Each structure stands twice: as structure tokens, then as C-alpha cells.
Amino acid sequence: MLRTRFVSLITIAALVAATAGCGSSNSSSTTQADKIKVGVIPIVDVAPIYIGKAQGFFSKRNIDLTLEQAQGGAAIVPAVVSGQYQFGFSNVVSLMLAQSKNVPIKAVANGNNATGDPKKDFGMLVVKDPAITSAKDLAGKTVATNTLKNIVDTSVKQIVKQDGGDPAQVKFVELGFPDMGAALDAGRVQGMFVVEPFLSAALAKGWHTVGSFADVQPNLCISAYFTSQQEIAKDSDLVSRFGEAMKESLTYADAHPDAVRQIVTTYTSIKSDVAAKMTLPKYSTGIDKASLDKLSALMVGDGLLQQPADTGKLLP
Numbered sequence: 001m002l003r004t005r006f007v008s009l010i011t012i013a014a015l016v017a018a019t020a021g022c023g024s025s026n027s028s029s030t031t032q033a034d035k036i037k038v039g040v041i042p043i044v045d046v047a048p049i050y051i052g053k054a055q056g057f058f059s060k061r062n063i064d065l066t067l068e069q070a071q072g073g074a075a076i077v078p079a080v081v082s083g084q085y086q087f088g089f090s091n092v093v094s095l096m097l098a099q100s101k102n103v104p105i106k107a108v109a110n111g112n113n114a115t116g117d118p119k120k121d122f123g124m125l126v127v128k129d130p131a132i133t134s135a136k137d138l139a140g141k142t143v144a145t146n147t148l149k150n151i152v153d154t155s156v157k158q159i160v161k162q163d164g165g166d167p168a169q170v171k172f173v174e175l176g177f178p179d180m181g182a183a184l185d186a187g188r189v190q191g192m193f194v195v196e197p198f199l200s201a202a203l204a205k206g207w208h209t210v211g212s213f214a215d216v217q218p219n220l221c222i223s224a225y226f227t228s229q230q231e232i233a234k235d236s237d238l239v240s241r242f243g244e245a246m247k248e249s250l251t252y253a254d255a256h257p258d259a260v261r262q263i264v265t266t267y268t269s270i271k272s273d274v275a276a277k278m279t280l281p282k283y284s285t286g287i288d289k290a291s292l293d294k295l296s297a298l299m300v301g302d303g304l305l306q307q308p309a310d311t312g313k314l315l316p
Helices: 002-030 044-055 073-082 092-100 151-162 177-186 198-203 229-234 236-255 257-267 289-302
Strands: 034-040 063-069 087-091 105-113 123-127 142-145 171-174 191-195 208-212 221-228
Touching: 034 044, 034 073, 034 236, 044 063, 044 087, 044 105, 044 221, 044 236, 044 257, 063 236, 073 087, 073 092, 073 105, 073 221, 087 092, 087 105, 092 105, 092 151, 092 221, 092 289, 105 229, 105 236, 123 151, 123 198, 142 151, 142 177, 151 191, 151 208, 151 289, 177 191, 177 198, 191 198, 221 229, 221 236, 221 289, 229 236, 236 257
Parallel strands: 034 063, 034 087, 142 171, 142 191
Antiparallel strands: 087 221, 105 221, 123 191, 123 208
16 A cells, blocks of 8 residues: 555655656746847937837747937838848838838837927927017928938928928938937037927927927827738737737837836937927827828929829728
8 A cells, every 4th residue: 555655645746746847848948039120219219119118018929129220211111121020110101102112011010100289399390590489480481300202301391381382492411310309409410300308398498399290290100110021921829819919018208208208218219307398299090091191292293203102001
């Protein structure tokens, strides 16, 4: 009896050890996260992805996220297509322009939207000269944009046109958002379109605004996170998990403005006192197709596109 009981105990112990060993092996494989790089811009628009990383929204979906900063979406697109980044953040004008050239990309999550209030938006057209009282006064002058042929200069042209000015008379120069303030202060440009946190810094100097993203359309879709068709074919599950993590990040950011203000101080040079005064964008989980169609029509009018973009093909 004792011998039978002893043998049974050994058998049970062996089974437990074997099961534990199998469990350890599975755990090891599931904790080996997918390492990805995402190209972003150091502006308030991308706060949700930084928050999502800090909150563990990506790690719980087995994604090891590295964020790398670039000057603008126009530079991030080729980096994603080449495989330097697995995902990227870009303004939607650059994405539609790339699509029109058969660049193999697809949006996977929304980025951000205008606030709906033209007088209090997170992205605005700023001037220093008191003599410039409205957007039409920028005809014959130079305006800074972070990259050419993107949502900034497209929006500025429409703002000037809506104000009764001639957008063809506005000259654009490419400058990084952090460099625009110094250029405006020195008179090298007469206007600049900046987003937060650079907008608050400009307004703190006593400069004034003559237009905003919301002037183009109240709920204007500004940006999106995207990937390459090659990445989708390679690992559609990863793309799906990334999209889910971004939706959770966007929802959290929109519901926790204080978290947005705090996280911005960790990836930009903005100080907490300035961050506290920032106007935040709307972080929607869905991409507004109507505003993409509006921008597409503006791009045709500006000569950036020969025909309207196939926005349905771009959307997830």
C-alpha cells in the first residue's frame, strides 16, 4: 500500500513538473513581443501613442514599441515604405498624395482632428505684425510650413481663399515646427502655421492668429497612423493589434486631457506651465471620411492631385 502510494506521488510530481515545464515554455514564447518602430513628430498630435506606451496598451498586445521623431509626415512615408519604420504618423494630405503616386500604404488608425472651434483650435495660422489683421493680408508674404505639399500649406491656402485673398500670392518656406518662432520673430517669414505646443508659446509672445484648421472644416481630420501594404501582407495580426492599441490610446487621451499635457513635456521641450495652457485637439477613434474628401477636393484645386483621391482605398 505504502509502495503504491509512493509511486502515485512520484507520478503526480512528474506530471506537475512536466506541465510546469510546458507552461514555462509557452509563457516564454508569448512574452517575446514584436519589436516595432513608429515614426512620429514631436507635437501634441501624437500624445496618444506616447500615453498608450506608458499605459501598457501596446505591451499587453505583445508589442514592444519604439518611437522615433521626424520633421514631418512627408518624410515618414518613405521611411515606412522602405521598412525603416513598421508604422508611421502623417498628415492625411501627404498620405493621399503618396497614394496618388501608387505608394503602397494604408491607414490603420486615426490620428487627431480639429477642435470644431475656429477661434480656439490646436493648430492655427500665427502672425506677429499688427498690420496683418486677417488671412488675406498674407498675399505677397511668406508663411512657414513644416513640410511642403502637406495639410499645413493646403489649409493655409484655403484659409486665405475663404478670407477673400489670393492663395497663389502666398509663398511657403519649409521649416521645422521648433524653428518657426525664431524665423517669425526675425522677420524671415511673416506668418507661420503651428500646432501645439508651439502655438501656446507663440501666443505667449503676444502674437495673434488669423486662421485655424477648424476654419477649413470643424471636424477636420488632420492625421492618421499608417503602414505599408508589405507589412500588412507580412503580419496582418500585428497590424490589427497596433490598430486596437491606438484606438484604446486615443480614447484614453481624449478622456484624460491632463495626461496629454503631462506626456507632452516628456517628448518635447515644452514646459509644464505652457502645456497647462495648450488647446488640445480632438482625439477621435474613427477617421472622418467626409473631411478627407474635402481635403482631396482642395488638393485637386491646388494642383496637387489630378483627380480626387480614392479615400476608401486608403482607409482601414
